[in-house]
Amino acid sequence: MTSATLRLVAPTQTERGLLRLADRLTAYVEHRISRRAERRVIALDLLREQQTRKHDPRAVDHALAQLGLPRR
Numbered sequence: 001m002t003s004a005t006l007r008l009v010a011p012t013q014t015e016r017g018l019l020r021l022a023d024r025l026t027a028y029v030e031h032r033i034s035r036r037a038e039r040r041v042i043a044l045d046l047l048r049e050q051q052t053r054k055h056d057p058r059a060v061d062h063a064l065a066q067l068g069l070p071r072r
Contacts, residue, residue: 006055064070
């Protein structure tokens with residue numbers, strides 16, 4: 001009776017294969033999620049850098065004044 005019970009409790013070969021497939025799919029999805037998060041961080045950094053690089057119109061006047069040149 002115990003041998004029949006053990007066979008019912010242990011996963012079948014198909015179930016073990018499905019568990020391995022589920023593990024692989026989970027790893028694949030987690031990898032894609034992390035790559036997408038990395039790309040998002042890079043994109044946000046680039047956007048932030050572009051926004052901070054906007055030229056101040058007064059900066060040109062200030063630079064010209066420092067050089068002793070007439071303003072625009």
